[in-house]
Amino acid sequence: MKHSAVHFVVLVAVLAAMLPAGPTQAAETAPPEIAYASVAQLQQRMDAGTLDSRQLAQALLERIRRFDQSGPTLRAVIETNPEALDLAGALDAKRTKTRGPLYGIPVLLKDNIDTGDRMLTTAGSLALTDAPAPRDAGLVERLRKVGALILGKTNLSEWANFRSNHASSGWSGRGGQTKNPYVLDRNPCGSSAGSAAAVAAGLVTVAIGSETDGSIICPAAMNGIVGIKPTLGLVSRSGIVPISHSQDTAGPMARSVADAAALLSVIAGSDPRDPATAEADKHATDYTRFLDPNGLKGKRIGVVRQLAGAEPNADRVLEQSIALMKAQGAIIVDPVALPHLAELGKPELTVLLYDFKHDINAYLAGRHGLKVKTLADLIAFNQAHAAEEMSWFGQELFEQAEQKGPLSDKAYTEALAEAKRLSGPQGIDAALKAQHLDALLAPSWGPAFVTDPVLGDHIVSGDPTVGGASQPAAVAGYPSITVPAGFAHGLPVGIVLFGAKWSEPTLIAIAYGFERHAKAWQPPQFLDTVGGKPVPAAH
Template sequence: MTRLPLSLSLAALLLASTALPAQSADPALAWASIKELQQRMDAGQLRSEALARLFLERIQRIDRDGPALRAVLETNPDALKLAAQIDRQKPKGALRGIPVLLKDNIDTGDRMLTTAGSLALADAPPAPRDAGLVARLRKNGALILGKTNLSEWANMRSNHASSGWSARGGQTRNPYALDRNPCGSSAGSGAAVAAGLATVAIGSETDGSIICPAAANGIVGIKPTVGLVSRSGIVPISHNQDTAGPMARTVADAAAVLGAIAGSDPRDPATAEADKHATDYTRFLDPNGLKGKRIGVVRGLAGAEPNADRILEQSIALMKAQGAVIVDPVELPHLKELGDPELTVLLYDLKQDMQAYLATRTGTSMKTLADLIAFNKREAEREMPWFGQELFEQAQAKGPLTDKDYVEAQAKAKRFAGPEGIDVALAKDHLDALLAPSWGPTFVTDPVLGDHVVSGDPTVGGASQPAAVAGYPSITVPAGFAHDLPVGIVFFGAKWSEPTLITIAYGYEQHAQAWRAPRFLDTVGGKPVMADADHVLEMTR
């Protein structure tokens, strides 16, 4: 399939809408919240079409030109037409008129591709239907603005990959310091929201792929309970751990998006109980949400990076001042025993789940993981210029999900992370949530050696693994800066505890006020690469 260069596609988009006269939007609205934008729309002061035009212009100027973030793979060729339709119909959904970017492993039943960043699917027709969560976004009035770059195949191809790199999109850059990594695999979603290229975005996580890029790019990320948000129409790694979730600049925006996408879907049996728990999560936005909450500090997930530890201590002091009861330290059982069974489960699941997903795609010869491996070998110059596909190959060597090794690993991983891990820690001290640094300040992008951080890395840290393996929720919020680089803290807790975590995170956010816009520095301590006033605009909360 022949694709227009993005610059030409954007130029065509900006001329495409004739339903409404062109309307200029205030550049400050690139940083505005969902509530602020909808208040303007309701008052007749802003059209969705103008807002979409603003973001499309910013994508051209910031993502393709200027700093060249490479966060957005593709914009929706029908974005302005759809925005004009929203303006005419005035839907009542929670996200009415709000532009949303989707990670490029999420199907859309429109003219955009879904490739997981790989050239193997770049010539395939678009997906035949919307992913479950995309259908919910549209029902709630959202405008699907485009697809974001990602770590190819959601960072499950090689242990030596550079997060944010895909053969289709190149290397995503961190908007705070362009030589630093955006972390993965929802790298483009994190960088795009941080840079004001959309109001909100959707990422996905198997282990760390929402929490790390949100923290590295100075935004909020919610990794929901597995089964709260449908995975139908999402390129998979593991049905045991995969979930999609919101990435936003504020807890309020993330909560609004979560409420819009949560719910049961017959296409994903794991969501059978979702309707019992899905709700309007903005109901839990209490500025005094820390008062009386019992929060346990998991020191076993700290101590790896001094800047992250410093910000953790400052955050603990703030929480105490706002009435939280801090239990410190809290032991999380089996913390060092999760890695091996988790990897075994992911490798088995990848082979089986990928084949099931590819069966839903028409017009492509890619039907199995073996087909993808063979494609990468044929296209090694383009697909494997820096790193290989040893995880793909290890997964291909695995047998069926009835294998004893898989059954035992799956049972052990779930038990150690959930009932004998997080649940035990919460119950012992009657805790509402657990706390740790999300990650240390992000590392320099290194295409030769790959990422310098994985969950549990002894030099940089990473606290995503327990909640990811258990299938429990977690939320990261901005907490401070180290040498111009954002650092976050993460709250995680019991299954279906999103309301409690959102209350705690919002209470913390309102008093910490830790967010600030990126400056697009060429390096830490360097100079901005773009002469643009709005990149230092502070968002009023």
């Protein structure tokens, strides 16, 4: 959840030399060719016998030590899996030629996603550190089934940025402040800050984030990577620390559309533990089938100017992107009006406050071994541990949610109906239908703002550019995807595409076609400030 939104590769050819077989040497080498390789490139090396999953995991764990725990000290990874190397070795022993695309590939999970192992699941809060979760989240079960390696958990905006209006994105009581790897004094945005920063910095190939409103799209954009927020109900939420069953979804974060599509193909599908996924199996597919280099040709794309115009760097990148899309055969309709955009904030906040109280109480009831059992307990915990948890900002959203009644309250049912109607049928659907569009286009966000623990995120309520374009699709429960599109002063700037329910195939095709021609991704330099010097990794 991006709380402000409520208010308001290249790898060179395969290395000629084989990596040494010993894991220690592989870890010491930790070549950037591995750090920034794609899923397909890593699989090619493992198929050729020049790399195995254990060597890959060891190399990435060493890179985490050198870049995340020291050196630039990104604080993107909140915990590494103590069983990672043993699990990787077991995967190597069972590897066959008929393996899936993620077999043996390390994945980082946002620390609000349950794992039934020795790792904790805390949403960044010290209140949930008493005991691990009892079982894997639904999407984690899917990842393990195809042989993906769970490498660890990523830091996040505590409670997915739904504790205070004045929080600093990427900060948690447990993990500290995550940094943007492009410019270290800039913010990674939230709440999936650690997942985005880790992927951008080459600490992992792919990661899982989650979004209520902006928490995949904003950090992906500000860290220069691809993020997909799926249709609500395409990916199971079972075993994920919730904000709102009306808007929450997990989704893939990667350096390329192809890797994001491969990850989405694995985690999408129905789960009896999440009733919202009842129709998922009808729509889930192999999304890599839609990776069309000519994916822009003939697509009708509408530019939502209401979500632009407030930040010149984002506008410049948007105009360049529109020109590229036209050159590749897209039909650009500009502008397209998105009805009711200014009316979404109030009903959305009401829904989230009601949902959070209901959903977090239900989640905590299933977390045996924790001292906290209710939202009221969490509020009391933060008050009792104010020095660690509330030294920078408070918990007014917690307190507002605690005052709400049951989900049968008229205020809730009316707000939910209004939010869904205005964002979906009378919003996105109406705009698409009026101009016979395949997708809508806007700047994802402006360049990353300076991290400010005193005043919190520099995002103004109602400002669509610095506040982002995530809200319509988030409230409607429709899909969106952000893709790197350019840079401003060394900081990434992205564009976001969003569309109708279950339109992931179309959005992926458009995004891939754009990515192939824009070639906008660049590795981070770990600059200390804008125009400054790189901060070296530790030895």
